[in-house]
Amino acid sequence: MPREHAHTVSSYEQELDRIRAMMARMGGIVENQMALAMAAIVDRDEDAAAGASECDPQVDALERDVEALAIRLLALRAPLAGDLREVVSALKITGDLERIGDCAASIARRSLRLDPADGRISLGGLRNMGRLVQENLRRAIDAMGQHDSERAVEVWQSDTVVDELYTAMFRELVTYMMEDPRTIRSCTHLLFIAKNLERIGDHATNIAERVYYAATGDLLPVVRPRGGAVV
Template sequence: MPDHTVKAYDEQLSRLRDTLMRIGGNVETALAEAVSALGRRDAAAAAAIVQRDVEVDALYRSVEDQAVRLLALRQPMANDLRLIVGAIRMGLDLERIGDYASNIAKRAIVLSQLPPVVSVGPIQRMSRLVQEMLKDTLDAFASYDAAKAKDVWQRDEQVDEAYNAVFRNLLTYMMEDPRNITPCAHLLFVAKNIERIGDHATNVAETIRFIVLGEEAEGERPKSDDSPFAIVEPPAGG
């Protein structure tokens, strides 16, 4: 971004960007730690993630306050205006990612108290796809790289495909034994939360393209979530 003649203005814009990056770093860590706590069945670690969500909320309020102040006092134009408006959009998506990570941690607490009935490996692999998307999105924002943001936008379909596979697998376990229903239902919510985080990371990627190029994403977002139409065959003899 170009420098301005008023140094304080540059400092305010820089602070806004830094606050967004702090939110991004926090939610990226929260997602990774929530899924790790799920795999380790670590209720204490999961509870700590839930408690830290208030930090993300506070940072998002700071983004809103900074953006409104800049709009009111600086009357920004062109690139600066796109950055400030985009910051509000990004901040909201990142805050929602933090909420979903907190929800995953809450499910991990419940699941740690239930007998393990199914491997969480597929959910962990799905989460790694989303974590990579989120990391690349934040890198794209740090470097104002619209091409990298577009690459993230195009990868959302991979997350949907992974979610569909997890969805069908868990439904099969639920049909095989009624005792699996409660833990598998919690895991379904975890998987859906991860899928939604992927959607919000894609939203952020779209906003980065808007900030850098002044353009919204072209065409429909690639999507492959067919879970609402899933048909699972009952187990043999059922």
């Protein structure tokens, strides 16, 4: 192989690896952001809440960096087939990761607005939902790092349970408010927190769909299994 060619190939691989490393970092930050957001609600941990909000600029900057590098790679290296699908998927996945970060920051901000006197509101449902969404997010990010289409399918399938938990939470919170109107303010924040968790679950599913497509070149069925999050 002529030296020039070897050099080009190696830079190409290095640039693709840099995009992968940035995506992994972005994934790690939003996973951490989500863990902090859950600690902010469940343990009423104000430092965790502040930490979750502070991650936002880093995530936004990484989204822009991935885009700049992707544009550079597309312009100078003209990747094809699987590599091209991976670069295009990266551009889409960063959008989902950025929104997961927004949702986590929103959960953290709202945790500060819950009335501590509302200790009577059970956070059990929210804790379960949060745990499942965290697990799905972790698996989606693993699948992304390992180009693992089978794991992507697992994530895609398990979002149904998240939707079911969300619907149950919605009903429970509305009942709380009706039974004791003093809980209304806290419950509206908890409603939005539950909605944000459900949305994080949706974004994890989107990431899984993208990983599957980048790895296989095929699309998952258009209609994914839904647990009926109609509210």
